Amino acid sequence: MKTGFYTNPIYLEHDTGSHPENANRLRAILERLESGGLMEKLKVQPGRAATTAEIKMLHAEKLISEVEAAAVSGAKMLHTQDCVISSQTYNAALHAVGSVLDAALEVAERRIDNAFCAVRPPGHHAEYETAMGFCFFNNIALAAEFLTRKMGFQRVLIFDFDVHHGNGTQHFFEERADIYFVSMHQDPRTSYPGTGFADERGSGAGSGFTLNVPVPPGMEDEKYLQTFYANVQPKLLEYNPDFVLISAGFDAHRDDPLASLNLTERTFRELTMELKQLAEKSAGGRIMSLLEGGYDLNALSSSVQEHLTVLQNDD
Numbered sequence: 001m002k003t004g005f006y007t008n009p010i011y012l013e014h015d016t017g018s019h020p021e022n023a024n025r026l027r028a029i030l031e032r033l034e035s036g037g038l039m040e041k042l043k044v045q046p047g048r049a050a051t052t053a054e055i056k057m058l059h060a061e062k063l064i065s066e067v068e069a070a071a072v073s074g075a076k077m078l079h080t081q082d083c084v085i086s087s088q089t090y091n092a093a094l095h096a097v098g099s100v101l102d103a104a105l106e107v108a109e110r111r112i113d114n115a116f117c118a119v120r121p122p123g124h125h126a127e128y129e130t131a132m133g134f135c136f137f138n139n140i141a142l143a144a145e146f147l148t149r150k151m152g153f154q155r156v157l158i159f160d161f162d163v164h165h166g167n168g169t170q171h172f173f174e175e176r177a178d179i180y181f182v183s184m185h186q187d188p189r190t191s192y193p194g195t196g197f198a199d200e201r202g203s204g205a206g207s208g209f210t211l212n213v214p215v216p217p218g219m220e221d222e223k224y225l226q227t228f229y230a231n232v233q234p235k236l237l238e239y240n241p242d243f244v245l246i247s248a249g250f251d252a253h254r255d256d257p258l259a260s261l262n263l264t265e266r267t268f269r270e271l272t273m274e275l276k277q278l279a280e281k282s283a284g285g286r287i288m289s290l291l292e293g294g295y296d297l298n299a300l301s302s303s304v305q306e307h308l309t310v311l312q313n314d315d
């Protein structure tokens, strides 16, 4: 079996101009995987558009119609200044969700080893009825919802290593125990979106099933990985997930212009190895990852290359 690699030309047509979340991010990833010889080892898939019924598993119908209307009407943004929109944004956002759901199904049924979805727009900031932080529909949350509601998984782990807190994902699931949201991110007092404090741990039936591990600006690989091994990994093992999802943002890299952590490719490689081993131990190997942030083209493309090298390695 192979690692699935989901990407579609429509993602390049979500045209955000000079915004940091732009199509050159994907172009840089594709070029790096081609030139490094990794692409030919992957099962490359175009994915498909999600249906509105699939988006409505979690999002308000109002949000769906607002994204569509904004794209059609030629609006420049939706809800917040940082959610830049173009004529193909709605189409691209539907395809991002569709690809992620396809990948989840393929991995669930073991038709591919695992998967990485190189999608745009990203998703982890998107809330029930609000676009925010470059995100319109919450791709990873919809994958987790699909896996629990439609596929019968009972302990889905979402590990979010994007440098920003995945507020949208947390809010969808903070009252549930069947989806464990774990996020390591830059201290919210110093970083967008200002949530993700350690005392946000879920509530009701979901009490204890949200884990936020904020880390201070300037943190480097060694300290970050120590924090992971000491404060995070034991809880992941204890949860014993039956599916592992990764919100893979690479903006904690030291070269990233939007945040202040000082990680290198080493951390992304090591985290990927640990999460893959966790999946092999408890989830029959079921792991899939999808792109969130990462805004330095070089750092992003080499970090994705490391991430995928680990995912597709059989050893």
Ligand SMILES: [Zn+2]
Binding pocket: 162, 163, 164, 249, 251, 292, 293, 294
């Ligand atoms: Zn981010």
